[in-house]
Amino acid sequence: MRLSAKQSTLLVLAILMVISPFFFPSNYYYRVGSLVFMNGLAVVGIVVLTGYAGQISLGHAGFVGIGGYACALMPVQFGVPPALAVVLGAVLSGVTAWVVGRPILRLKGYYLAVASLGFGVLVAMVLSNEGQITGGPDGIQVPDPGVRAWLGAMGLELSTPQFWYAFTGLFLLVGAWLALNLQDSPTGRALRALHGSEVAARTVGVDVARAKLNAFVISAVYASVSGSLLAQQNRLITPDVAGYMHSIELVSMAVLGGAGSVLGAIFGAALLTMLPQVLTVLQDYEHVVLGLVMMLVMIFLPAGLIPSARRLMRGRDE
């Protein structure tokens, strides 16, 4: 049986997720793994926006923040069950993206980058300044979604790190599956068409403004769910998750691994999430290495690591 590119991507992901724990020296690595998956989820959203549609956003951490704080605030303020808060957070992020995206997405290149950056910074600033609601710069407690307890009652006992590893891994698989399905759907084709040339896309009947807005909203929902999971796993969220640096990290992850490829972007997320863990010994050098990696990859492998590696391998086959 021959697998399609989509099936093989999902299979590779699933196999890596199942095999990796056998090589974990300690429970701590489950946590690192789930961090990779949560960042990966947000980065798959960036693939839809940047990789498919060619639009850049330097403010997506704003949606991560909205998703995260939805899970912290809604259960406490309005008595919403934590699991529902994830969904409501995603809806809120989607609506926000729709409202903000309509004017912003008329812009291109640097202007779009800076406008989205401004949006992200404003979200972070509100979260940090409205202390009486959000807990201010020190962050706020997040209630547990209760899924692990429920699984325990069903007879599936998992330690907390194991549970989050499996739970976030599942979300990432579903997210990757949806993004891969989107790629060759009419919407995905429209996005890739306007990436190539907006004028050409418009000529063949693509509603460019709407297609861009779709991509922006979809990617915002991905970022939001990633933020919700992050908040619920940590049981704490701080305004930093919505900050400028986090937005930059998300885009860097996507672009380093290869923004045009779901697998590549997830690889980029894994690389940049684990880099600080590897460099804990050399903590002071973290920024130097990160900056250097960003520059070198963009100069020498502008398509990103995975697509470049694929091209190299194909070149040898032929």
Added chain:
Amino acid sequence: MSDLLQFLVSGVTVGAVYALVALGFTIIYNASDVVNFAQGEFVMLGGMISVACVAAGLPLPFAALIAILVTAAIGVALNELAIEPARGAPVVSLIIITIGASIFIRGVTQIVFGKGMYRLPSFSGDTPLRLLGAAMLPQSLWVVTGAVAIFVALWLFFTRTLTGRAVLATSNNRLAAQLVGINTKFVMTLSFALSAGIGALAGVLITPITPTSFEVGIALALKGFAAAMLGGMGSPKGALAGGLLLGLMEALTAGYISSHYKDAVAFFVILAVLFAFPRGLYGSTPTERV
């Protein structure tokens, strides 16, 4: 009344620094069509290097000179090593490259100079001047005078010298400039050196008022960019107007509305300008080639 005057004084001081950062953006943008997200790091380097030189016992003017020269050299290196090799890359790649450069510069600074906050001594004392009931630090005068001097010098350079006109020609049309014999590679080097040097000078001027640390660059870059946008990307006149306006708006917001949201002003300005008049105060009309 004296309150208002006080806010205006501090607004103009900060605004002058934003104007210099915006000018740095403008010079590089004109020469290479790149928006340099590492622009704020030049200001940070100017402050940090001069602080280190003063601590090593050098007199202030020498320290400032060394800081400006070293930062200009770093600006040239940034162009040669990171931006020139990626010429023609998509905007997303260039954004990531310059952001990578800014993170890299920040990381190196943190290793070399540590994480502390540093301050330069004021150039001419800390006795405030009284001005209709508002207090003005002598250093504020230095900042404003420095900014004005830079703008006048650059204006003369761009309009009265052959090299300056070569830079203008290159920013208008690179290929045409090459055809009439302008060394566009030298123009690029010069632009990055100028831009970085101006950034460093802004850093030297402001460090006696606001302490510097390896982290100050990000905020400065964003605000400088907001100022450049407000004035109209690519226009030096716009950089000056945009910087001063942004400084004033920040100071008035901090004074009359909320000091917590002082830093939000820049982003409201960016968004408002982009929606209402995307070319800024002095920007050129857009043309798009298909």
